[in-house]
Amino acid sequence: MSDAPVISVRGEAVLEADPEIAHLSVYVQAEDDDRRATLERLTERNRRCLELVRSYGEAVERLETGALTITPVLRRRRREGEIRRYQGTVWIKITIGDLSVLGELVTRLGDLERTRVDGPEWALRPDSPVRAEAARQAVRQAVQRAHDYAEALGCRLTGMVELSDEGLGHGRPEPFEPVPVAYAAAVESADAEPEAISLEPAVQIVRAAVEARFTATQPQLITRGERAARTPSDS
Incomplete structure (x- = not known):
């Protein structure tokens, strides 16, 4: 079993889009x-x-x-x-x-x-490109966060162990904002068509979240004080 350090991160993206x-x-x-x-x-x-x-x-x-x-x-x-x-x-x-x-x-x-x-x-449609874009942005954020952690530890990423949707197996339904409109007509026919009602589409919120694990080189766990002590003093 490899003893390489593992960095675990989470990436998330939230997009707004017009309904389709x-x-x-x-x-x-x-x-x-x-x-x-x-x-x-x-x-x-x-x-x-x-x-x-x-x-x-x-x-x-x-x-x-x-x-x-x-x-x-x-x-x-x-x-x-x-x-x-x-x-x-x-x-x-x-x-x-x-x-x-x-x-x-x-x-x-x-x-x-x-x-x-x-x-x-x-x-939105199930295959909406907005959903795909949210997933891509979530993955990019996870990768960037892992790089940031590695840099802070003085190491570098060497590979990926796992990438999955957050809470895999416990998915949450996509939120939507229904706008209810109800009519009950009492007259079967009329002399003229009614004027069309004006409807304002509700903005759709699309969320994507992923969990990722990356392997990394051994970190350089040196404190600021230790680093200063190892630096030669100016003569």
Whole structure:
């Protein structure tokens, strides 16, 4: 086993960036005394919502149905009784890549009958170059810190033993700052489109931290007093 000294350091980088995508959750609802009527209304409203979202083409990066429920509402809640009505909900999840259309889309979705919109939740893409740059800066800081320690000890780095994300195996989720916006429309159609709401993207904070271990030459552990004593006096 090598007896070379090891210098262990930590490197960190914190970057700010504009969001690249936005997530929306849309809940389309229907209610009626009849189960079939509830399902038909829900199907029609879901179709209109999906058609509206798809009309934005490539601006929408992902469109998927999260869940669908049809629930009977009983007249008596403490025991089984007659069904008073039926409620139906479809949850639609949307990822927007072109943020320039987001305000208009949110407004038009909110103008649909019995429709609730939650979001946007601003985010970076998983493969965002901002994340890669934060990792590079964290590594560079770790290397520089190791060099600084070695210089202070009077030695030099000779190799790297290990480099890993901080707390490997105990990762922390990337922080984000969601800005909630909710709408509930009571009118199914209108004579004119509503004015698009203005949305201000929330700045994304990207953090990267690494832990590194480097081997080094033997340090010159000489105190300032010892160094002065070894220096020949001027004649």
